[in-house]
Amino acid sequence: MKDLTCYHCGDPILEDINFDERSFCCEGCKTVYEIFSSNDLSSYYEMQTAPGATPKVSEGKYDYLSNDSIIEKLLEFKDGKTSIVNLYIPHIHCSSCIWILENLNKLQPAINSSQVDFPKKSVRITFNSDNISLQEIVKFLSIIGYEPYISLNDTETGKKKINRSLTYKLGVSGFAFGNVMFLSFPEYFEVSEFWLDQYKHVFRWLMFTFSLPVVFYVSRDYFISAYKGIKAGLLNIDVPLALGIFVLFVRSTMEITFDWGTGFFDSLTGLVFFLTLGKLFQQKTYNFLSFERDYKSYFPIGVTRISSEGKEESVHVNDIKKGDRLLIRNEELIPVDCTLVKGKGMIDYSFVTGEAEAVVKEEGEKLFAGGKQVSGIIEIETLKSVSQSYLTRLWSNNVFHTNKELAFTRLIDHISQYFTVVLLLIATTAAGYWMFYDMAIAINVFTAVLIIACPCALAMSTPFTLGNILRIFGNKKFYLKNAGVIEQLAKANAVIFDKTGTITSNRKSRINYEGIMLTVEEEALLKNTLRASNHPLSRTLYSMLQEYDIVPLDEYTETVGKGMEARHSANRLKVGSAEFVGNTATATTMNTSVHISSNDEYRGRFIFHNEYREGVDRVFDDLGKEFHLTILSGDNEGEKERLQEILPAKTQFYFNRKPEDKLNYIKNLQEQGYKTIMVGDGLNDAGALAQSEVGIAVSENVNVFSPACDAILDASAFDKLYQFIKAARASVNIIKVSITLSFLYNVVGLYFAVTGQLSPVIAAILMPLSSISIIVFATATTNIIGRSIK
Known part of the structure; x- marks a missing residue:
């Protein structure tokens, strides 16, 4: 049987294009299918039915991406042949999108890796700039139906256009609901002469007309989501809502067509209006609480800034400005794009690219945020202020990802698999019972059951509770x-x-020295060696020694867990454990010690009295x-x-x-x-x-x-x-209580719906209110927990 919709994008087929026993709406969709199938990526179509989009490629549209100055503003990172760009992809909407975008390296060998941020609809692409350009990547994404939206107004990628569609839909549904209610007044007040004799059919068909944009525009998302779910063999939560709207509309249309009655257009438009209002209110509430920011506003990274007088001071990264001079020690992160002004850089960009091989940088070269100095100490001059959102992405990099899933999220996903089936069985059984008594009540019962049992409150309990705890912990x-x-x-x-x-505490230790007194040259070299290290003992000892002129080290190596070795001119110094510096004869001490050797001759040890x-x-x-x-x-x-x-x-x-x-x-x-x-x-x-x-x-x-x-x-x-x-632990208990309350809402609501005591309109009002009450409960209780942390 011939397909009626495109196998790739799901659009209606106007032009008959067949390939590989499948039908496509255009040559573009067929081409994308060929690309995916020839690269063994046809699983793209198994995760979601018709997940793609019709590719749109305009000749010359991306010519501006050949401009080096524009490319530099768009790229997040570029060093040698490795470049990283973060692109906003509006079409990202399902698991198939994530899967194909994270397998771009199979389609384009020059792409090293790609990571999707689903909530932000963006993809972070690491690629070999010697083999593929940014312009070619953007064109390729457009060819396969994932055209990026690039905003050059503020030289940032991924700026979303403000989406007001929900507001428009609320306006349309509210206008239709008000007018249908007005046209229903003669029926409500039983104005029989006026209603029956003159304008009955006119008013009924006007109500039908007002319901059309409500069903086919405002409710469109419910139907699309339900259709895709059913096509994929899944009954998602939009199935019962779409079914309820469909039943109300069909039944009402049949009533006015065959003159059985006035229908349920008031309930239908009111239902959709209150569903839309609830969705908008939930969205506004979530945005207002802004839990997603969690640690981003308080990221606890300090950095050493060198003042114009040459003094070192530790400051928060938020205080770093363009043109500041910073000191970067061994194993320390470069927090901002900068220029190397002093010292020899050995930069490990594995935090950014996943590549562990360090690259050598000389004075005057540009360094990128996220690199780590792994040999000695350097001084840099910042090219811009610090972006903590960038540091956050480093922390969340897939290179360091471990599978620590949310147990409650898995529980709710498991419940959702059976929820819709059970809900449909209850709605059908209840409606079947009432059909023997009153068809109108049966329809109301069927619709009210589908609406009141929507598990929105269940789905919100976990993210709102944990989200608020994240924010509270950050403040603490x-x-x-x-x-x-x-x-x-x-x-x-x-x-x-x-x-x-x-x-x-590194700041309260008391230190004694035992051994041969160090010469001025040896102590100066020790001071400069310690200056390059980030180990707590090194920082404590460094602050205790008197000031010496800063000299660049000719060599510096630090062995994790053992110690450091440095050379300046003809002098070589080792700092660390007794074994590391080559001394095993020294008597042991009951306190932590740092041993010193100069030119392979043991000098002594610093004994730390810990606080x-x-x-x-x-x-x-x-x-x-x-x-x-x-x-x-x-x-x-x-x-x-x-x-x-x-x-x-x-x-x-x-x-x-x-x-x-x-x-x-x-x-x-x-x-x-x-x-x-x-x-x-x-x-x-x-x-x-x-x-x-x-x-x-x-x-x-x-x-x-x-x-x-x-x-x-x-x-x-x-x-x-x-x-x-x-x-x-308390927040986990709050989630359990929230889930219990959500189920109680559904049980009580189902009782009134099944017994015919709850109309669809009232159900549509109560459904978002139950969600809001869960949000308020989770937020209030977690705030109480937060105040108990003192």
Whole structure:
């Protein structure tokens, strides 16, 4: 049987074009199908029926993308042959779109990777600019039906046009509803002579006319969504709503056509008006609360700025302006596009591109935000202010993605698979019962059941609860990567802590030196070596030493978990563990030590007397009642006795652990059934942070950025850690209550609908009100939880 719609885009077929036993509406759609099928991407059509769009390619439309100055403004990143662009694609609407856009590398080998942001309808494309240009990528996307919308007015990609379609639909449905109600007055007041004798048919057909734009324009989205769902073998939540509108319209049309009665045009137009009003109100409410911003407004990254007098000061990234001079240490992130002005750059762009190979940069070359200096220290001059939304995208990069799904989201998705079927059975059974008594009541019952049981409130309970908790945590200086971290926090039963820089404060340590006094040249070299490092002990020792002239190091290497080695002129210095500097004969100490050797001759050691963070004993006492606790440190056992005095008795202690030992310890706990939280400083603990269910990096306003972590905890809020975990558990309980309330709404509403006591119009009013009440409940209760965190 011949298809009536295009296999690719679903549009009606006006011109008969057949290929591969399938029908297409135009040559463009057929070409796209050929491209996909020839590249083994025909699964695109299995996820969604007719998911594509008719390709639109205008000759010369994208000629402006050959202009280098325009390309530079559009590109997010360009270094050598690797470029990244973020494009807004209005047509993104389903799983097929995501799948095909994230497989662009199979269609174009010069594209390295592509990542879709579905809510923002954008795709971030990493490509080889030597083999394909931005203009060619945009043209190719247009050819396959995903034409980007590019706004050059403000030199930003992805600016959406304001969508007022919902407002227009509300206006149309409201106008129709008001007029149909007015035309129904003679029936309401039983003005029999006037109604029956003269204008009955005129008024009825006018009501029919007013209902047409309501059904075919305002309700169009419900019908399209329901049709696509049914074609794909899925009964989505728009199926019962579309069915209710369809039944009301057909029944009303039959009544006035055969003169059975006046129909239900008032209920029909009122229903659609209140559904549209509810949808608009929910949308406005969600936008007003703006939960999506979570950590973006409070991203806790500091950076060292060099003043005009040459003094170093630590400032928040928000305070960075164009033309500022910044100091970037070893393993430190470059927060903004800049020019290298001093030092030799060895830049790792893996945070941006996923490519781990570092690139060498010389003075005067441009560096891009997101790169990490991995050898020594450099100074840069900023070319613009910091974009925290860009830093956020780095944190969310797929390169560091782990599968930590929302359990409640999976639960609701599972419920939704059966919800519509059960709902249709209830509606059909109830309507069948009432048909034996009154056909009008039967239609009202059928429609009211389909409307009142809409699970909008169920769907909103999770995002609003977790979204508000994200915002509250951000205000309290606890920054989570996504809402899934909250659920993982609530399920955890083991907490593992690093020691140095995590439960100890870098700013309160007391330091003694034992050994041969360092010469002025050696201490100056030590100061410059420490200046290049981000390790907590390095930062503490650096601040203690007196000031020396800053000199560029000829060589610098840092071995994670061991130490640093630097050379200036003929002098070579090693700083780190005793083993690293080549000394094993020194007597052990009960405190953390940093050893020094100069030109392969051992000099001595700096002994740190640790000061623990304020409230650390209280945090461990609270956690110890419910959690398996571990101290997992790379330092020696010098602090063990002291820790045993202030921490709970059941706390386990492991010292002299390398980064890989920490990761393996987390794995072993997980194999025993524990759900783990790893709290570290984000440097030596990156592997353990990534392995744990929740990895928390403690930050003291240092520019250490770890995509491996799930959360960043400001050091000043360390004493609130247990309260944050309690709040996460409470938010999960709120979701459970919200889901229960949603089901109660549906049960009570179904009772009144099935018994014929609820009209479709009242159901359409109550349905969005139930959703709003869930939103208010979730927001209010989570705000109460937030106020309890002190």
